[in-house]
Amino acid sequence: MEDQPPRYSMLEAAGWPDDCWSQDGANVNDDGRVEVDLDSKVCRTVAKLIPFSHAERPPPSTQDPTEPSTCDIQLNIVIQVVGSRGDVQPFIALGNELQLHGHRVRLATHGVFESFVLASGLEFYPIGGDPTELMAYMVKNPGLIPQMKSLRDGEIQRKRAMVAEMLQGCWKSCIDDDPVSKTPFVADAIIANPPSFAHIHCAQTLSIPLHLMFTMPWSSTRAFPHPLANLKYSTTEPKIANYISYGVVEWMTWQGLGDVINEWRASLDLEPIPVTEGPCLAETLKVPFTYCWSPSLMSKPSDWPSNIDVCGFFFRSLPDYKPPPDLDLFLRSGSAPVYIGFGSIVIEDPVAMTNMILQAVKLLGIRAIISRGWSNIGEASSDDRFFYLDDCPHEWLFQHVAAVVHHGGAGTTACGLRFGRSTTIIPFFGDQLFWGNIVASCGLGPRPIPYRSLTSTNLAEAIHFCLQPEAQYAAREVANRMSHEKGVSTAVASFHRNLPVNTMQCHALPSEPAVWQFKKSSKSPLYLSKVAAEVLIDHRRLKPSDIQPYQVKPLYIENRRWDPVTGTASSLIGTSTDVLKATGDIVYRPYQEFNRIPKSSSEVDLPESSAARSRSVASTAEVPSLSDSSMKPPSKMRATGAAMEGSAKSMGKVVGYWYKGMLVDMPLAVSEGLRAVPRLYGDEVKDHGTIHDWKSGATFAGKNFVHGMADGFSDIFTQPYKGGQEEGAKGVIKGIAKGTLGITTKVSSAALGLVAYPAHGMMKSLYTATHSKTRKRILQARVQEGKWLAEHSSKGLENRQIILRNFEAACRKPEEIARPQSS
Template sequence: MSKTKNSETPFHMQEVDPEDTVVVPKDAGSNDDDDGSDMAEIELGSIQTSPNTNYAEYNVSGKGLISSAKVTPDGRIVISLSLKQKLPELPKDYAKDVKEFAIDKDQFDKPPAMSIVIMIVGSRGDVQPFLALGKSLIRDGHRVRIATHSSFEEFVRENGLEFFNIGGDPKDLMAYMVKNPGLIPGLESLTNGDIGRKRKMLEEMLDGCWRACFEPDTKTNDAFLADAIISNPPTFAHIHCAEALGIPLLMSFTSVLAMPWCPTTSFPHPLVNISQSNAERGLTNYLSYAMAEMLTWQGMGDIVNRFRAKTLGLEPLSMRSGPGVVDRLKVPWTYCLSPALVPKPADWRNHIDVVGFYFLELATNYKPAEDLAAFLEKGPPPIYIGFGSVVVEDPDAMTKTILEAVKRAGVRALISAGWGKIGGDIIPDDVFILGNVPHDWLFTKVSAVCHHGGAGTTAAGLRIGKPTIVVPFFGDQPFWGMMINRAGAGPKPIPHRELNTDNLTEAIKFVTSQSAQEAAGRMGEQIRGEDGVTEGVLSFYKHLPLLNMRCDLDPTRLALWWSTEHCLKLSAFAAQVLQDAKKLTVNTLDAHRRIRPKEYETRKKVSDPVTGGASAIFWTITHYYAGIAQIFYNPPKGIVNTTTAIPRGIMNIVADIHEGLHNAPKLYGSDVREHGNVDDFKSGLREAGKGFFYGYYDGITGLIREPMEGAKKEGWLGAIKGAGRSYVNVSHT
């Protein structure tokens, strides 16, 4: 592909630099009446797609690299990398620490109360760990909304969390993923309409995730506006919603879709098979993430750009700026998996945490049905076999294979029917067909487990020290199977299309052996010593730009408004009290505006390719070989700075403020932009979902927990003066 702008090529596929254009192109959907004359379209399934886009293949050629990525019939990605001249391995210290803007290193564990939306696309196994996290955040005083599929509303609400339906059908999603393990369409899906249905579902979920950030609770009608977002990767709306609202985002991984998405030299992208590469192993692994991102972007970038342009009012992204945007912006990540299973790679720096699994205790009051209890008491511990939310294509054949293998191995078995509807009319006496039983109770009763390899089910079994057979269907599941095998706690994973009576029988014999039992026991002991949920909450807090989020007069409250006159970040409560005391008027606030504690420059051109992430390195190798070779031999020193957020008031006063200002010891506030549907100060408070304006408050004397030095002498006027002095210090840094 050339770097020139081609009217026949959709904008999201154009190789333009992030700053090459500021105009929303027609194909990004800038106008509902757009005739789409720059791109012919045809129908595939139920949504339009471009005939110029080969969703199953991506090729690029330049001065330094020829590369290709192709989708195999089962949805895996095969890549080929051919360097035109030899490059050394990436330097060992290529990955730099990230200086995250406005974080509070000393008191990050004491954030103000926030409204947090947790976005989740996937199965019950994806949702469940986030419920454990959400319940812990509620105990810390936050309001938590789980935004996911309608199928899980009852599950969410019965655990005491708010729910918002983002659309999408998890059963359809799981069925699609069985056919297309990498979320990228295989040959069958390209011809039978699956791709069209998947793209339509993606549009629905993007819109649902956005509405989850601000629409009232559907049950109580309570107002809501997100102050922060936690999301798993497949929502795809996360970074775009965070950019539109100017709020912090934490990417998080839990279960079925919890594969390592962060580029590393330690191992390739879990969905990628490397067919050929003349690059060094670490560099090849690293570039595999860029290739996977680009192939994914090729299939959904146009949908994302329509979402950005039409719904969010943001500029579109190109093939240069779209793939790998989260990596390039150094958005923080929390991997909810055990270091015992996946040690943190050295090139995952300080913005990436590996904290341990999240466990939601469901078995506290569980009592098994009488027939299940009788089966367990009747003989030795059985083996558990089940594939959870995975939709099995031929449940009868799968049932036959399982029953015969159980018979040959001479074991008893508990078989979970799940969404795959495994079971049958004739069940042997040494087999019991399960309904919905909590894994944290069930796995204490079995000798070993066999499942699809979702991280949540994997974690539940390993925590109790059970050897594990993984029969992967899609996504990250082969990765978990390999990690378990590497630890000696299970055999090599058996892809579901290769499963037969012989290899399942041998796998059962492996997990019932003494060596596997001992290896799994050791791993279980280490996992039980971890506290993933507690560490996950702290990981979320420590990456927040809290110095931009706290009210300057009462740090226990969240700042919503910026006073340019006094250079203060104010909570709704503080603003009301000051107004009542006639120390502040509505006109002195930036009316119609709301503090934006975090900014994301999604279209900013990277300063150097190494710190710009895998996609930046890929493009530089492809087109500017000489430059990247020099960087490899002499990597840049220092740290990577994240985007700053500067108060508009300061920007208006200090004309020569520059990027180095982020080194100041403290900034008051952030860039604030106009917010829709706000007519005055009161409606602004309503729009923010903060019911403080007309509400009860407990007086000025109890408002300030830790007053500024000026406030100790002169009260609130002194605090305002103190803020002004601090501003002078900042502006002269």
């Protein structure tokens, strides 16, 4: 019997019907977008779980993203990028700009781009994953919901395995030595595009700054919907619908990959992320975001906060390129051709695409350069009307063509507009339709044609549109405006501006980032870099035991509760799920172990002659025959022992999950839910910090008790008075209701929290103490890099006296710690 396709989402595992998205909530259109019906039951349910910002316009930022911002600290920066060459190329330009500021830059991406990255002067680290396979998958499944054929063919499982491989590769890129030079490297900051998925978790593990950069909108806004969502609604206000679409897309993405990410997090000694928190982590944690498109095409939405910038396209320097003779001859032998190519896209039927392109070009009677790309479209040889191109820098080529036709990748789109070329976009998936619509809305080309709808006729019409004077003029005007933008340098300034420079500077060598702290008798600790700590230890100013790891930018992922009902329900469901899974493992784990017993000939009696030959092999000791009955029991005994051990561990987990759920998680969920109730009627909920160990748990409980008791009893009087001042008698009635609710919820949370929060803190401390493998690996890597810097680099060899002098001065005068000396 044919195997059933695997469950794709956590919603299904939780009891949602298999077709809940495809029939009620979302359908995949031909253009690759997901049609999201916000009136459906599924989307209405998910929308309730999406935190909604009520502020139409955030407080104005005091920073202008175009203003220069410097950073005197030289960092190890890893840039993590998943995607095609067009996704990688902008980050090469960014990396080169970061190098000009003294940073050491490693670009971590797919192995196929190794020579491309190394030729640019950046360090390279392979994260795994095959972008060709990824592109082919995305062409077949352009939306977020996979086609049934892909499910049955096992493509989803292969893609999930590839994601798991890339997650681990991204982590290794943060702490592994350089693959070529073997030079030690530990990241001090991470820059990433969102599809790399590992960024937040790597930053949390290392406690270092993270900055996301991308070519399409990924942050919730009322201005326009998510580029991957085609909204359908009747009762939802349009701006709210736009905002919710981002959360819906994030939720759908997390349902497919959340378990993969949590399994990988466990290997890093990180706790699993709750299903309610995973989809919107970047926004919840207020991770800085820089968008790499021209503000002259689309300005920053007014409801994006100050940690989000729109900086312009990332352009690298024009290459010193000399065309091959045949290309040079073709360009000089007639009118300017039209460029047609789809870059890294893997097309299902390249022959049919080639015939369609040739017919469209013949209909117009023009010349064309056809890029073969990863699909190898085109015919065997060129002629006077068609030139089949294998590889050529777009920055050089687009200066010599009349118009461009491509898939709509951000890099290719930007390059065409940079040189004032009108553009036709044939989107396949992702942000390509988004860029096609932007180009069309600015009059720079026709409306995008999804590749499944492409014909030779509409392709010819689209190219004809691009060759009209109006489109050509509009493209030149945009190119003129873009020539005044400096996207790469502006993005670097945005990155520097969002760094916690004041808290990450080494006090002994101000040009280096701190990773250690030395706690003296004074109140303020002394922060030290890798090389400074090693120099000081080498000169016996410090002992290794004198320093402790320093968390530059700690990230805490909390399981937020919105009210006591849903909080308690979700906690109960989570505990029940863990208990049921562990209960099933009591039986399933022994079954797995017994299945591992080999069914080979090693378990079958061998002939006597074979046994005799086995015994004759050894000359000094007798080797027992494989047919001896004494050789078979150990294998089965080991399996039996492993089965019993696995069963016992699972039984222990059942007990542990139950007690943890009943004694810690449930009281915590109720207390947090009660504490959050005032937010439901517009009141502010005090922030008492985060709980990450038993001390912070006890501190949180104390603050919550004091404020909860004080505010709860005072609300009886203050809420009616405040309501009367604002709305008169009606406000007094509302105030009485709020005061009554406040004294119930705040006082209850305060009392219950005296037990719940310290218990939660103790569980955090226990988890940290029992999961230290990754932490030790990080410390070892930082010590190793510090030794290498002290012995081989100019930072250690030339700055020893500066390090010693600044350290001694800071130890003599504690007030100088805030103002370290420099040479």
